[in-house]
Amino acid sequence: MAKIQHISPLAPEKFPELPVIRGVEFAAVEAGVKYQGRKDVMLARLASGTALAGVFTKSSTRAAPVLDCQSKIGLDSDDGAAIIVNAGNANAFTGKNGTDATYAVTSAVADCLDLPESRVFSSSTGVIGEPLQHSRITSKLLELKENLSDAAIQDAADGIRTTDTFAKGAGIEISLDGQIVRIAGIAKGSGMIAPDMATMLVYIFTDARVDRDVLQSMLSELTETTFNSITVDSDTSTSDTLLLAATGASEVEVGAESAAFRDALHGVMLDLAHQVVRDGEGATKFLEIEVTGAASQEDAKTHALAIANSPLVKTAVAGEDPNWGRVVMAIGKSGAPADRDRLAIRFGDILVAENGWVSPDYHEDDGASYMQNQDLKISIDLGLGKSQSTVWTCDLTHGYITINADYRS
Amino acid sequence: MAKIQHISPLAPEKFPELPVIRGVEFAAVEAGVKYQGRKDVMLARLASGTALAGVFTKSSTRAAPVLDCQSKIGLDSDDGAAIIVNAGNANAFTGKNGTDATYAVTSAVADCLDLPESRVFSSSTGVIGEPLQHSRITSKLLELKENLSDAAIQDAADGIRTTDTFAKGAGIEISLDGQIVRIAGIAKGSGMIAPDMATMLVYIFTDARVDRDVLQSMLSELTETTFNSITVDSDTSTSDTLLLAATGASEVEVGAESAAFRDALHGVMLDLAHQVVRDGEGATKFLEIEVTGAASQEDAKTHALAIANSPLVKTAVAGEDPNWGRVVMAIGKSGAPADRDRLAIRFGDILVAENGWVSPDYHEDDGASYMQNQDLKISIDLGLGKSQSTVWTCDLTHGYITINADYRS
Numbered sequence: 057m058a059k060i061q062h063i064s065p066l067a068p069e070k071f072p073e074l075p076v077i078r079g080v081e082f083a084a085v086e087a088g089v090k091y092q093g094r095k096d097v098m099l100a101r102l103a104s105g106t107a108l109a110g111v112f113t114k115s116s117t118r119a120a121p122v123l124d125c126q127s128k129i130g131l132d133s134d135d136g137a138a139i140i141v142n143a144g145n146a147n148a149f150t151g152k153n154g155t156d157a158t159y160a161v162t163s164a165v166a167d168c169l170d171l172p173e174s175r176v177f178s179s180s181t182g183v184i185g186e187p188l189q190h191s192r193i194t195s196k197l198l199e200l201k202e203n204l205s206d207a208a209i210q211d212a213a214d215g216i217r218t219t220d221t222f223a224k225g226a227g228i229e230i231s232l233d234g235q236i237v238r239i240a241g242i243a244k245g246s247g248m249i250a251p252d253m254a255t256m257l258v259y260i261f262t263d264a265r266v267d268r269d270v271l272q273s274m275l276s277e278l279t280e281t282t283f284n285s286i287t288v289d290s291d292t293s294t295s296d297t298l299l300l301a302a303t304g305a306s307e308v309e310v311g312a313e314s315a316a317f318r319d320a321l322h323g324v325m326l327d328l329a330h331q332v333v334r335d336g337e338g339a340t341k342f343l344e345i346e347v348t349g350a351a352s353q354e355d356a357k358t359h360a361l362a363i364a365n366s367p368l369v370k371t372a373v374a375g376e377d378p379n380w381g382r383v384v385m386a387i388g389k390s391g392a393p394a395d396r397d398r399l400a401i402r403f404g405d406i407l408v409a410e411n412g413w414v415s416p417d418y419h420e421d422d423g424a425s426y427m428q429n430q431d432l433k434i435s436i437d438l439g440l441g442k443s444q445s446t447v448w449t450c451d452l453t454h455g456y457i458t459i460n461a462d463y464r465s
Numbered sequence: 466m467a468k469i470q471h472i473s474p475l476a477p478e479k480f481p482e483l484p485v486i487r488g489v490e491f492a493a494v495e496a497g498v499k500y501q502g503r504k505d506v507m508l509a510r511l512a513s514g515t516a517l518a519g520v521f522t523k524s525s526t527r528a529a530p531v532l533d534c535q536s537k538i539g540l541d542s543d544d545g546a547a548i549i550v551n552a553g554n555a556n557a558f559t560g561k562n563g564t565d566a567t568y569a570v571t572s573a574v575a576d577c578l579d580l581p582e583s584r585v586f587s588s589s590t591g592v593i594g595e596p597l598q599h600s601r602i603t604s605k606l607l608e609l610k611e612n613l614s615d616a617a618i619q620d621a622a623d624g625i626r627t628t629d630t631f632a633k634g635a636g637i638e639i640s641l642d643g644q645i646v647r648i649a650g651i652a653k654g655s656g657m658i659a660p661d662m663a664t665m666l667v668y669i670f671t672d673a674r675v676d677r678d679v680l681q682s683m684l685s686e687l688t689e690t691t692f693n694s695i696t697v698d699s700d701t702s703t704s705d706t707l708l709l710a711a712t713g714a715s716e717v718e719v720g721a722e723s724a725a726f727r728d729a730l731h732g733v734m735l736d737l738a739h740q741v742v743r744d745g746e747g748a749t750k751f752l753e754i755e756v757t758g759a760a761s762q763e764d765a766k767t768h769a770l771a772i773a774n775s776p777l778v779k780t781a782v783a784g785e786d787p788n789w790g791r792v793v794m795a796i797g798k799s800g801a802p803a804d805r806d807r808l809a810i811r812f813g814d815i816l817v818a819e820n821g822w823v824s825p826d827y828h829e830d831d832g833a834s835y836m837q838n839q840d841l842k843i844s845i846d847l848g849l850g851k852s853q854s855t856v857w858t859c860d861l862t863h864g865y866i867t868i869n870a871d872y873r874s
Contacts, residue, residue: 116796117803149790152821185822291776291777366700367698368700384526384557388524393525396525409594414558
């Protein structure tokens with residue numbers, strides 16, 4: 057098994073103070089699903105009337121719990137709900153056994169909390185292809201239920217880690233017409249445990265009252281510019297899951313038109329997405345790629361992701377090399393339209409290339425000096441239109457190879 | 466500048482004995498374009514009546530010499546022709562200066578060899594964004610002309626290397642209805658020089674007489690299953706160029722229907738393509754990915770390339786880890802159709818997974834032992850149809866990071 061890394065050099069100083077979300081309680085326990093001596097199962101109980109929305113991996117080989125969540129997420133219900141998550145075993149590529157194991161967990165949670173089984177959502181993350189020892193989870197349900205507390209969100213963030221080097225949380229309290237609404241979320245991702253993918257799991261909670269359809273469309277839209285705009289290594293997990301629960305316990309109604317709520321939610325999602333990148337395997341640099349001047353937003357994102365996923369760009373960043381030639385290469389290969397002679401490339405505020413060539417004012421020393429920063433920005437203006445896209449990634453280092461080339465057993 | 470690597474552990478024992486192609490002469494010289502103390506410019510002169518075909522990078526930021534070749538390759542002519550190639554400077558992203566530099570070289574070659582300028586094809590490989598000192602090339606043309614020899618193909622292969630760790634050549638002699646036809650080719654690629662891409666340049670020659678349209682369609686078709694079926698790091702050069710010249714000097718006519726010639730050409734192309742992979746940056750393993758049972762050939766190739774380009778699969782191979790879970794992940798993310806429960810995965814002859822789960826007969830020790838081989842094969846049957854695709858790649862190692870994260874200046 058790969059060893060737990062040291063804490064990422066890009067990690068925040070500490071887990072943030074998060075607001076308490078009325079209508080949600082958390083608990084986490086040591087269930088020994090795979091790991092010993094740490095919490096590895098998290099339960100969240102959601103009050104009656106909670107609306108749920110979700111976004112899931114597009115993988116065609118997605119895991120049993122993902123398929124189960126997808127079948128339930130669109131159902132209307134006034135019942136309470138629950139989210140149960142285990143680390144250590146992904147219950148992925150486990151055939152019919154996987155479906156049975158998921159049902160064993162969700163139906164046991166439903167019995168324990170007196171909920172319909174259709175209101176219990178589960179995720180599993182960890183080893184692929186090994187049967188999930190579901191009784192290790194279900195035998196801990198009473199203990200989880202007894203420990204439920206609205207103050208235990210950090211425990212929950214800890215309980216869903218695999219080899220994440222830090223627990224990830226973000227939250228905000230906003231005032232809507234004088235009434236307080238709170239949003240808080242937790243995430244895991246990018247700390248790897250062999251032989252798995254950097255599975256990303258995200259759970260966000262708010263005490264606002266939001267219609268389920270509105271909640272889903274807001275989540276889907278904001279995912280595009282947050283979690284779907286980050287990449288560590290271009291690989292996609294079979295288990296990626298993002299759930300958003302609105303308990304309504306604040307009794308503050310939020311509609312599709314509420315820009316303040318949308319902005320607050322976007323802020324929490326972006327904060328968590330950035331934390332996932334900051335825990336990228338072996339990461340030593342946090343990199344923002346901004347593409348402007350595109351004919352369409354889709355083109356802009358295609359270019360931005362081509363740059364962010366290019367091994368040659370990512371190794372150059374690791375080497376603190378202001379290698380704009382590799383940025384030109386990545387734009388060229390992306391498949392989206394680009395005109396070599398209209399490109400402008402900036403590293404931070406430094407104009408590096410324009411009009412199809414290196415800028416006459418550019419000095420390599422300036423670029424090299426800029427690349428020594430821990431947080432970097434590369435901007436490309438295509439000069440073709442008015443659309444833009446921003447994505448975030450990390451560098452590709454010896455640390456990535458060490459983590460992922462270690463033999464798993 | 467990145468240091469020249471040691472010779473790849475996957476390199477062939479030596480440069481092969483290649484047949485002499487009647488109607489082609491080669492020369493290479495030290496021009497000091499960038500490197501010192503080695504040959505860095507190659508000239509090939511082609512007899513009157515030579516038909517030429519070409520395939521080029523699809524990059525939208527391709528280099529000036531590529532654009533120039535593309536504008537000439539479709540022209541009919543009975544004149545002789547020439548190919549001039551320099552290493553050390555890619556003449557890419559050099560604006561109008563790049564176009565002028567290309568013309569300075571091609572027109573000087575045309576004068577020197579008494580050819581129309583439209584029959585001179587050039588390539589440049591090396592540093593991006595620096596002006597090409599074309600006079601260093603043109604001042605050597607007389608020397609090149611004096612040294613032209615039909616036996617100097619290995620010199621030519623040496624002269625186009627950047628940091629390739631070995632010179633690449635392949636050839637064959639076949640008998641068509643009792644008459645001898647010869648094919649020989651040289652290539653460079655995947656040995657990197659910072660800050661460049663693993664530019665691939667390939668030149669193949671035959672003394673068969675082939676109609677230009679037939680030659681082009683044969684080349685385009687065979688490129689799909691050879692050079693377009695290899696990948697080192699998913700990055701695409703701004704300079705990739707493949708030229709095929711048929712001199713006709715054997716006076717053996719070859720038509721579109723000649724399976725023997727097509728097979729021979731395919732063999733030479735595949736051999737050169739494999740050599741490029743075997744010189745992949747930091748490569749320690751040669752990996753064949755075969756996808757069968759696809760609904761279409763395109764689907765099969767999409768899956769095969771998703772696996773071949775996955776950093777998690779490539780690091781697992783580097784770590785000699787039979788990590789079939791990552792293969793499942795890569796299939797899932799490829800975007801092409803797959804049914805988790807119909808997949809069969811083999812490492813060599815070992816059945817690893819089937820029916821949506823690990824095979825009951827699979828023992829991890831067998832997989833681990835297989836992965837210690839230097840040449841590896843991973844086969845996936847999708848169980849959906851009858852189409853197939855095979856691609857080749859190498860592993861992703863600390864060597865790749867070291868080569869590409871080195872600071873370039």
